[in-house]
Amino acid sequence: MSQRRVASFKDRRPDPVLAPTTEQEMANAIALAQTPLSIRGGGTRGALVDGDALTTANLSGITLYEPGALTIVAKAGTPVAEIEAALAAENQMLAFEPMDCRTLTGADGEPTIGGVVATNASGPRRVQAGACRDFLLGVRFVDGMGNVIKNGGRVMKNVTGYDLARLMCGARGTLGVLSEVSLKVLPKPEHTATLIYEGIDRIAAIQLFTKAMQSPFDVSGAAWVAGDRPAAYLRLEGFETSVQYRAQALTDILGPAQIEGDRATNTSLWQSVSTAAPLADRDGDVWSVSIKPTDSGQLMGVVAEENTLIDWAGGRLWMLLPKGTDLRAKMNAVDGFATLVKGNGLQQFHPETDPLAKMAAALRQKFDPKGILNPGLMD
Amino acid sequence: MEMPVPSPKVLAKKARVVSRLSQILPRDAVISTPEETRAYECDGLTAYTCPPLCVVLPSTTEEVSEVLKICHAESVPVVPRGSGTSLAGGALPTADSVVLGVAKMNDVLDVDYDNRTIKVQTGRTNLSVTGAVEDDGFFYAPDPSSQLACAIAGNIAMNSGGAHCLKYGVTTNNLLGVKMVLMDGTVVDIGGAHMDAAQYDWLGVICGSEGQLGIVTEATLRILPKPEGARPILIGYDSAEVAGQCVSDIIKAGVLPVAIEYMDRKVIEVVEKHANAGYPQCQALLIVEVEGSPAEIDDQLGVIKQIAHKHHPVELREAKDAGEAARIWLGRKSAFGAMGQINDYMCLDGTVPVSELPYVLKRTGELADQFGLEVGNVFHAGDGNMHPLILFDANKPGDLETCEALGAEILKLCVEVGGCLSGEHGVGIEKRDLMDVQFAPADLEAQMSVKDVFDPAWLLNPAKVFPLDVTASRRVLQRPAA
Numbered sequence: 039m040s041q042r043r044v045a046s047f048k049d050r051r052p053d054p055v056l057a058p059t060t061e062q063e064m065a066n067a068i069a070l071a072q073t074p075l076s077i078r079g080g081g082t083r084g085a086l087v088d089g090d091a092l093t094t095a096n097l098s099g100i101t102l103y104e105p106g107a108l109t110i111v112a113k114a115g116t117p118v119a120e121i122e123a124a125l126a127a128e129n130q131m132l133a134f135e136p137m138d139c140r141t142l143t144g145a146d147g148e149p150t151i152g153g154v155v156a157t158n159a160s161g162p163r164r165v166q167a168g169a170c171r172d173f174l175l176g177v178r179f180v181d182g183m184g185n186v187i188k189n190g191g192r193v194m195k196n197v198t199g200y201d202l203a204r205l206m207c208g209a210r211g212t213l214g215v216l217s218e219v220s221l222k223v224l225p226k227p228e229h230t231a232t233l234i235y236e237g238i239d240r241i242a243a244i245q246l247f248t249k250a251m252q253s254p255f256d257v258s259g260a261a262w263v264a265g266d267r268p269a270a271y272l273r274l275e276g277f278e279t280s281v282q283y284r285a286q287a288l289t290d291i292l293g294p295a296q297i298e299g300d301r302a303t304n305t306s307l308w309q310s311v312s313t314a315a316p317l318a319d320r321d322g323d324v325w326s327v328s329i330k331p332t333d334s335g336q337l338m339g340v341v342a343e344e345n346t347l348i349d350w351a352g353g354r355l356w357m358l359l360p361k362g363t364d365l366r367a368k369m370n371a372v373d374g375f376a377t378l379v380k381g382n383g384l385q386q387f388h389p390e391t392d393p394l395a396k397m398a399a400a401l402r403q404k405f406d407p408k409g410i411l412n413p414g415l416m417d
Numbered sequence: 418m419e420m421p422v423p424s425p426k427v428l429a430k431k432a433r434v435v436s437r438l439s440q441i442l443p444r445d446a447v448i449s450t451p452e453e454t455r456a457y458e459c460d461g462l463t464a465y466t467c468p469p470l471c472v473v474l475p476s477t478t479e480e481v482s483e484v485l486k487i488c489h490a491e492s493v494p495v496v497p498r499g500s501g502t503s504l505a506g507g508a509l510p511t512a513d514s515v516v517l518g519v520a521k522m523n524d525v526l527d528v529d530y531d532n533r534t535i536k537v538q539t540g541r542t543n544l545s546v547t548g549a550v551e552d553d554g555f556f557y558a559p560d561p562s563s564q565l566a567c568a569i570a571g572n573i574a575m576n577s578g579g580a581h582c583l584k585y586g587v588t589t590n591n592l593l594g595v596k597m598v599l600m601d602g603t604v605v606d607i608g609g610a611h612m613d614a615a616q617y618d619w620l621g622v623i624c625g626s627e628g629q630l631g632i633v634t635e636a637t638l639r640i641l642p643k644p645e646g647a648r649p650i651l652i653g654y655d656s657a658e659v660a661g662q663c664v665s666d667i668i669k670a671g672v673l674p675v676a677i678e679y680m681d682r683k684v685i686e687v688v689e690k691h692a693n694a695g696y697p698q699c700q701a702l703l704i705v706e707v708e709g710s711p712a713e714i715d716d717q718l719g720v721i722k723q724i725a726h727k728h729h730p731v732e733l734r735e736a737k738d739a740g741e742a743a744r745i746w747l748g749r750k751s752a753f754g755a756m757g758q759i760n761d762y763m764c765l766d767g768t769v770p771v772s773e774l775p776y777v778l779k780r781t782g783e784l785a786d787q788f789g790l791e792v793g794n795v796f797h798a799g800d801g802n803m804h805p806l807i808l809f810d811a812n813k814p815g816d817l818e819t820c821e822a823l824g825a826e827i828l829k830l831c832v833e834v835g836g837c838l839s840g841e842h843g844v845g846i847e848k849r850d851l852m853d854v855q856f857a858p859a860d861l862e863a864q865m866s867v868k869d870v871f872d873p874a875w876l877l878n879p880a881k882v883f884p885l886d887v888t889a890s891r892r893v894l895q896r897p898a899a
Contacts, residue, residue, distance in 0.1 A: 204618045225672075280712075
């Protein structure tokens with residue numbers, strides 16, 4: 039069974055043996071490989087499989103950046119930090135707010151843009167702007183036989199042929215190893231304000247989010263954080279006068295709130311939500327549940343309030359559970375899925391049911407007939 | 418445009434196939450007489466026609482599944498059809514195919530305002546999805562120009578966009594779940610009202626697969642609260658380069674308009690004659706629309722006006738009320754119809770990087786001169802999705818062929834500057850034979866291997882998307898009983 043092979047990077051951390059510096063080198067290495075490859079960018083995003091390490095870290099660099107076209111193209115191993123710095127210099131950003139997993143996993147590697155795409159990592163703004171997969175314009179990757187394949191491109195609208203770029207996004211290298219990605223970027227908002235509703239519980243927070251998201255006021259973050267004074271947070275971004283107007287309009291609907299307008303405070307607040315920081319450095323496994331917001335109440339009973347963090351207006355629940363507890367067994371018929379983000383011993387991903395599981399296996403057989411790309415990770 | 422030779426074996430068993438289908442479907446859901454199947458002989462790409470073997474119009478997912486089981490067992494190709502508005506020939510039948518239309522399946526199954534989703538049967542038209550929720554202040558964002566007629570099934574098949582996708586994204590960004598029937602009749606449920614995928618992003622690859630992977634019978638779509646208001650501004654320039662620069666500067670400035678539309682002189686002239694929208698005669702006309710409260714709109718238009726003025730427009734007109742807004746949009750919305758009144762035309766759909774727009778417009782003009790045809794341009798400038806309209810005379814022998822040859826050159830130009838063959842219409846048969854301009858053999862092989870998984874016998878819409886010579890062995894060899 040696959041989960042045997044899945045070990046935490048903390049348990050076992052093989053030295054990278056394959057660190058190609060060009061796409062062609064990587065293609066050659068994969069073409070020659072006969073045994074499992076353990077694929078990573080910076081190795082910061084949780085479980086790595088057993089096998090010879092293959093890292094894209096040396097495939098690094100921004101190949102094209104056109105601020106006027108809102109487009110960036112970068113090699114897979116390019117550090118996220120490098121990309122964010124280049125974008126910031128033009129007052130732009132990765133709008134999906136990719137999560138930095140190091141806070142949770144404790145890994146010390148350098149997060150790469152390839153890792154972000156391979157895991158479809160998205161943060162709080164996903165609720166309004168979309169996920170990583172929604173901003174992905176194209177990819178280049180090497181399949182399990184060593185073929186170099188491109189899909190999509192660098193333009194905003196593209197329906198030419200099948201959308202394999204999105205198929206690769208979130209496939210964690212099991213269908214091919216990314217060598218280059220191209221992403222749509224957005225302008226950084228001029229101003230940010232957060233409406234803070236202190237002292238409300240999880241269920242009340244979901245109700246608050248529902249009302250807020252039904253308004254036309256473009257909420258770009260809706261989170262609830264436990265603590266001595268649990269609070270719901272609603273983020274507004276844009277031109278300053280617009281943010282002020284919408285803050286007023288929202289409090290008219292939802293009731294008075296404390297309004298935080300300081301840039302640095304907002305940055306650290308939403309970074310904390312994005313990285314699930316309130317659940318880090320605590321004993322237990324951390325799960326991320328993608329769920330229909332109004333169903334989230336059904337799961338609230340599973341963990342105590344202080345072991346919960348809510349994001350995406352109730353569409354994502356972060357939950358801290360005792361080690362080895364399989365949250366999926368408690369989900370019953372709830373519309374959604376759970377992913378183990380920090381923890382060992384359990385399959386990381388929500389199993390697919392037939393016929394999708396069979397089709398997934400058939401896809402892997404097509405793209406990786408040797409069964410060497412992160413085998414077992416998504417079986 | 419070449420189509421595969423119909424299978425004599427399939428043609429010979431028409432009576433049996435029709436009889437088997439008639440056993441599982443109501444009488445009026447099977448159409449097999451030549452007079453009636455003619456209504457399904459083409460889609461929006463009317464230059465190509467071919468009546469199918471027969472047409473079925475199932476009413477339920479179960480019926481779709483039964484139809485596909487029969488066609489699978491009989492090795493009969495199936496051509497899925499929404500409303501038949503494809504401009505790329507996506508729903509063009511072959512003589513040996515069963516057309517499966519989803520038009521009868523048009524119910525709203527669930528509206529969930531708390532989670533901002535709607536679940537519909539996919540025969541429902543795009544505009545009537547919004548129609549089901551607009552009284553409660555919501556809308557479905559993708560808005561292809563055919564939205565009055567086109568079905569959600571076709572929108573999913575082609576990953577349709579529209580004028581407002583600059584802000585709201587295309588179909589793939591607004592699709593949360595599907596119920597889909599595979600060619601062997603298996604029914605699969607994918608996604609739901611939650612975000613993202615548990616493992617592989619099946620929805621991502623199904624959306625835009627042009628009906629080649631399965632027949633989507635139900636879809637869960639994201640709906641959004643209607644903005645408080647919207648207002649356009651019209652900006653005229655004397656050169657395409659300057660207009661292109663203005664678009665780029667607006668985007669860089671951090672304003673995110675919902676639409677930036679572009680018309681060139683040829684289109685302005687025709688539109689003025691037919692719709693009398695009061696457009697200035699200039700080389701390039703931009704319509705930029707922003708949304709929000711009245712004050713937010715003023716703010717955004719203020720920024721846009723400032724940028725526009727820097728580039729010395731020949732005209733700048735801001736809509737002050739709904740009447741003026743409608744007048745600004747009138748010409749743009751009637752552009753395709755007006756062009757159709759003066760000529761036959763072919764509408765291309767390549768996308769280019771926004772920075773390459775001026776060059777591509779200039780080269781397109783030069784190519785048009787070389788081929789001796791006129792080209793008008795009206796398109797979504799914000800995302801570089803061009804729609805060159807090549808004017809030709811269908812009654813003049815050879816003109817269609819010249820037009821297609823020019824079209825191919827323009828699309829090659831789009832690919833050459835870093836763009837693609839199709840931004841929102843799909844490949845269908847129209848761009849099928851140009852796929853190797855954009856893709857290497859390994860790229861196409863990877864895509865086709867996905868179809869191998871969903872439809873191993875290559876029976877679903879098999880003669881589309883990929884060049885025929887590339888798919889020949891799959892289409893023939895993988896059908897045991899054909």
